[in-house]
Amino acid sequence: xxxxxxxxxxxxxxxxxxxxxxxxxxxxxxxxxxxxxxxxxxxxxxxxxxxxxxxxxxxxxxxxxxxxxxxxxxxxxxxxxxxxxxxxxxxxxxxxxxxxxxxxxxxxxxxxxxxxxxxxxxxxxxxxxxxxxxxxxxxxxxxxxxxxxxxxx
Numbered sequence: 079x080x081x082x083x084x085x086x087x088x089x090x091x092x093x094x095x096x097x098x099x100x101x102x103x104x105x106x107x108x109x110x111x112x113x114x115x116x117x118x119x120x121x122x123x124x125x126x127x128x129x130x131x132x133x134x135x136x137x138x139x140x141x142x143x144x145x146x147x148x149x150x151x152x153x154x155x156x157x158x159x160x161x162x163x164x165x166x167x168x169x170x171x172x173x174x175x176x177x178x179x180x181x182x183x184x185x186x187x188x189x190x191x192x193x194x195x196x197x198x199x200x201x202x203x204x205x206x207x208x209x210x211x212x213x214x215x216x217x218x219x220x221x222x223x224x225x226x227x228x229x230x231x
Contacts, residue, residue: 079183079205079212082125083139083174085163091137092171095164097122100173102159104152112158115149122161143178145213146230150178153230180228183213199224202231 085092103112199217211231
């Protein structure tokens with residue numbers, strides 16, 4: 079899933095930055111300590127930035143974290159972290175907190191293309207391009223109870 083983040087400097091869109099992960103952690107719901115993940119594994123780039131028009135992104139930056147892959151391979155946890163916009167920004171503009179959760183993908187389930195297998199009931203949710211699988215919902219019917227389990231696609 080693509081995640082967007084906005085940087086400004088004193089209210090003016092901050093372009094031509096090179097944001098980096100200051101930290102990224104796995105967070106569990108049971109009160110255990112957070113587990114630090116490798117911080118440079120997810121690139122962050124300007125939206126629309128190109129050589130001909132380097133400020134085309136207007137302060138917006140994008141990164142992709144895929145449920146079930148890479149830093150989110152442990153699908154039973156949420157991810158929390160901080161993105162650093164760089165030392166050209168004041169501290170109040172520089173750091174952005176990040177929370178990535180399976181709950182964030184709930185909107186994708188409603189708004190993105192989904193295909194349901196009639197024989198199994200399983201649903202595959204696609205990215206905004208309509209062809210790249212983003213998440214799968216496996217359905218299990220046992221004892222009159224239908225259980226939906228999100229899995230990596």
